[in-house]
Amino acid sequence: MKNYFFIAFFFILKLGCEEDYQDNSPPSIYIDSPTDGTTVSEITSIKCIATDNDSVKNVELWIDSSATGLIDSVSPYEFLWDTRSYSDSSIHIMMAVAEDMNNNFSSSDEVRLIVDNTNSNPSLITIESISYSLTNMIITFEKSKDDDFSSYELLRSQTNTSEKNSILNISNINDTIINISDFNPLDSTWYWIKTKDIYGYESIGSGYLVIDIPPSISTLESINFTDSLFILNWSQNQDVDFESYTLNESIFSDMLNPLQIFQGNNSEITFFNRSVVQNQYLYYQIIVRDDWGLQSYSNIKVGCSWYLFNELYGESGFQYGRGMLQTNNGDYIIVGNSSVFGDSFSNAILTKVNYKGEQIWKKDYSFSDTDRLNSFVELENGDLVLVGYSMSSTNSSKDILIIRSDSEGNIIWQHTYGGNEDEVGNSIDITSDNNFIVCGDKIDSNNGKSLCYIMKVNENGEEYWSDEIGGEQNDHGYSIITTSDGGSAISGMTRSSGNISGDAWILKLNNDGIIEWSKSYGGNGSESGRKIIETNDNCYLIVGSSDSFGSGDNDAYLIKIDSQGNQLWSETYGGGGTDHGRFVMQTVDQGYIISGYSDSIGESNNFDFWLFKVDPLGVIEWQRSYNSDGNDRAFSGMQTLDGGYAIAGYGSLNSTTPPDLKIIKTDDQGLTN
Structure with missing residues (x-):
């Protein structure tokens, strides 16, 4: 019984002693990582080691002498410190505070950490391409190379600076192609890729603007004219959203009031033949349209249905064009002479070219050492009567040469006329009685x-009569025409009447060659007709040259006289150099063309x-000079059947090459291209 009491007493005593014992020993703690001086970024893991003689209740993380509220009660003690709110390169003091079960506290040694988040954001992702069709847009972008990748996000906005709207999110790092159907390429739209990492960091790459641009421009090539067709060609459009070509035509160079003449939906068809009438200019432009309704406009090309050319015709040696006519079928015939050595030892030549300027044939006529043709007429049946001169076989003087040929240049007859002195035929015309009258020197x-x-000779070349007109000085007859009264008129130059330096000279003859009147025109210098x-209006117009009037050394000289030789007006044309008028013709608008x-x-x-070109009063309307590197001289011209003009003479490629026969065919404004 006593033993039980003792045991109970001892137990009570022992309990009383235990209630009086208090544990005042604090826990032990240190920061295991990161170590002092470490640079940290993003979400940094802080690991602490804490021990106690009893047990550790918890550990709390302190930053810069302030509790963070981050508490861990389970060993190992670890914290995730979010550094993103701290400035880069800033230094922070870190320590850990441990508490045991008896409310004993202890703190670790301080650890200094450097925050640097400059490289913490995800890598910028660039959109590589955006393509689209009518129903689908494909966006291709780079793949992220970050280990802490979380997601891609497609952003869109109407401008580069306005609020960006999220379209969709992608969590698969390998999924770098996005297909969307909600888009309108006609509206200016920006696209971006935003990338997020597992720590919540994000970055937005460069913007990619999508605005449907007009289709690639098709280039309209030079337009060829063949007979009654314009041949139009243009470059093919290669765009995937091609819809159609439209070919427009206009009479205006700026494509005002265009007429649609072709539309096609096949991008490979890049030609069109347009039927046109001759002698006009038309302008063309190709419009390319895409599926979105956007259009691009090509260059403007002009189509010319005039037959225009600027050609030299010759072989070896010298080729001179003197006179030209357009035949009844629209071809051109030119007379002149050719020579290996120049003006001496030459052949008379007759050349025919078609309306395109292509030479059809050439005839060489050789009757003596020196033969030359200056003028000719075409008869109703197509025969040609040609005049010039040939060297006499008896006395080596020049004789007038007249040749009649068929329309192909084959000689029907040829005659020479003259005596012991030189006679030269410069001009010929058909008389009112269907014979031929010639003037010359x-x-x-x-x-x-x-x-x-x-x-005057008959249709077979037989001479009716001849006459010499002049005075004691040099007098020349350059041009003769049959007049409406059945007589004839001659223009030339005289030094026998008027000024000794030379005046333009006009003679009016009756049908028998009798002089009705003779007049000279000019000033103190030299003039010629x-x-x-x-x-x-039954008057006469004469073209020649003058150095009495005008502004240059020699100017083209135009005189209008009435039927009695009374001067109505005169004009000069040219610049500061030497300018010669050699041919004149009245045009259909009653003006005059001079070459x-x-x-x-x-x-x-x-x-x-x-x-x-001048108007009926001689006022100049336009003038053209056809430049070349050689010396060119035009002696003949005309208004052609199509309303354009043709001029003939001779020219050369440059100053060192011999001359060739030359013809220029223009439009109604004197243009050749």
């Missing part, structure tokens, strides 16, 4: 001076073909 055997020489025509050559009109310092 003849050397006076008494004084060696030149006289105007006229003669190279070509005469009868105008529609010749000039070294003061245009850009060349050499003589160039010259063509100008």
Whole structure:
């Protein structure tokens, strides 16, 4: 019984002693990682080691002497510190505070950490391409290379600076192609890829603008004219959203009031043949349209249905064009001479070219050492009667040469006319009785001076009569026409009447060659009348040259006189150099076209073909100079059947090459291209 009491007493005593015992020993703690001086970023793991003689209740993380509220009660003690709110390169003091079960506390040694999040954001992702069709848009972008990748997000906005709207999210790092159907490429839209990492960091790559641009431009090529067709070609459009070509035509160079002449949906069909009438300019443009309704406009090309050319015709040696006519079928025939050595030892030539400027045939006529043709007429049956000169076989003087050929240049007959002195035929016309009258020059055997020489022959070349007209000085007959009263008129130059330097000279003859009147025109210098025509109002117009009037050394000279030779008006044309008028013709609008050559009109310092148009009073409407590197001289011209103009003479490629026969065919404004 006592033993039980003792045991109970001892137990009570022992309990009393235990209640009086208090544990005041704090736990032990240190930061295991990161170590002092470490640079940390993003979400950093902090590991602590804490021990106690009893047990550790918890561990709390302190930053910069402030409790973070991060508490861990289970060993190992670990914290995730979010550094993203701290400035880069900032230094922070970290320590851990441990508490045991008896409310004893202890703190670790301080650890200094450096925060640097400059490289913490995900890598910027670039959109590589965006393509689209009518129903689908494909967006391709780079793959993220970050180990802490979380997701891609497609953003979209109407401008580069406005709020970005989220379209969709992708969590698969390998999924770098996005297909969307909600888009309109006609509206300017920006796209971005935003990347997020597992720590919540995010970055947005460069924007990619999508705005449907107009289709690639198709280029319209030069337009070829073949007979009644314009041949149009253009470059193929290679765009995937191609819808159609539209070919427009306009009479205006700026495509005002266009007419649609073709539309096609096959991108491979890039040609069209347009039926056109001759002698006009039309303008063309290709419009390319895409599936979105956007359009692009090509260059504008002009189609010319005039037959235009600027051609030289020749072989070896020298080729001179003197006179030209357009035949009844629209071809051109030119007379002149050719030579290996120049003006001496030459052949008379007759050349025919078609309306395109292509040479059809050429005839060489050789009757003596020196033969030359200056003028000709075409008969109703197509025969040609040609005049010039040939060297006499008896006395080596020049004789007038007249040839009649068929329409192909085959000689029907040929005759020479003359005596012991030189006789030259410069011009020929058909008389009112269907014979031929010729004017030219003849050397006076008494004084060696030149006289105007006229003669009339029948259809077989038999001479009816001839006459010499002139005075004691040099007088020349350059051009003769049959007049409406059945007589004839001659233009030339005289030094025997008027000024000794030379005046333009006009002779009016009756049908028998009797002079009705003779007049000279000019000033104190030298004038000549190279070509005469009868105008529609029964007056006469003469073109030549003058150095008495005008602004240059020599100017083209135009005189209008009435039927009695009274001067109505005169005009000069040219620049500061030498300008010659050699041919004139009344045009269908009652104005006049004049051709010749000039070294003061245009850009060349050499003589160039010259063509100008004047109104009925001689006021110039336009003029053209056809520049070349050689010396060119035009002696003949005309208004052609199509309303354009043609001029002929001779020219060369440059100053060192011999001349060739030259023809220029223009439109109604004197243009050749």
